[in-house]
Amino acid sequence: MTIRRLAITDVRNLATVSLEPSPDINIFYGKNGSGKTSILESIYLLGMARSFRSSKLKPVIRNSSQSCTVFGEISQEARSIPVGVTRTLEGDYQIRIAGETVNNVSSLASILPIQVINPDTFRLLEGSPKERRQFIDWGVFHVEHRFLPLWQRLQKCLRQRNTLLRHGKIDCYQLDIWDQELVTVAKQVDDLRSEYIERLLPVFEQVMAKFSNVPGLKVSYYRGWDKDLCLSEILRKNRERDINSGYTHAGPQRADLKVRLERMNAAEILSRGQQKMVVSALKLAQGLLFSEISNRPCTYLVDDLPSELDAEHRQLLCDTLESMHCQVFVTSVEREGLAHQWNEKTQVKMFHVEHGAVSCSD
């Protein structure tokens, strides 16, 4: 998938921006506050119908506007698919794919799989397990079509079970039914997640070996309950506790990706630059595995690429992105920050961003 044309209306300080990106590397440079991250945010809106910076819409929509729109022409093999996403202040969205209105974001996400590497990337290591679960699920969703309905079934089951747990007088018969459903769905979700991680880890190790020498780094998958016990037994044992707290303690909703060094949480030991390389390696490994399985590349949005990285690591990150033959959008404050990192065969387009206006500078 390649974005051939991009038109942005009313995203942050971008009133109307229109550009024709390179299928390879696109560099946006400009002063602080000029609108570089907002361009990446707009591309993310096009693929996910939401922002990666804010869960609220008000800050994303340009002041005094009621809505924002991103339109893209996406080429997939020989086809060109027009895609448009509009979000309003009220929270409504309108998604159009190839002239049809679509009601779910998952159809959009499968057309334009996006990976973001930005200064918040550290959150993958430092943040809550939810961030790492979302990371795992991005991968499973994009390579395994059975995953989405199972994941939706799991959310429904947990909602029902938790509602019952909070319901003053406990209906044990109903609870037994939801326990059974949870055990069934949990096994399927866990199987898909663990198969995916098994495939991802060797790719991650290959990328990591090129990037940075962090001996003893171990990444492992935690399924959300004790590996030696079956979930039905745990649910039975935990029932009293679940009732007292009003939620389900064990299950795939607690899954995590543990990144450890010397048996400690890697986030507490690694330097900022090392953390950025580890997280970038995880995200690049996902992109590599995705294209190996689906034969399609994913789109990378890399915000403020040079930050926290020395010249050698910056080059290694650029080399890897370039070798993946995917479309990349990167930002940098300085034009020179990234201008010379690329192979001459790669089509590199430079865009200057100034007060919300974008001009192609070569």
Ligand SMILES: Nc1ncnc2c1ncn2[C@@H]1O[C@H](COP(=O)(O)OP(=O)(O)OP(=O)(O)O)[C@@H](O)[C@H]1O
């Ligand atoms: N809802 C909004 N309406 C109008 N302008 C906004 C809105 N939200 C943010 N801005 C402004 O948009 C500008 C672009 O912000 P953006 O984060 O894209 O800049 P940037 O080029 O990435 O800067 P930096 O180099 O500091 O990361 C900022 O000047 C910001 O104040």
Ligand SMILES: [Mg+2]
């Ligand atoms: Mg920025």
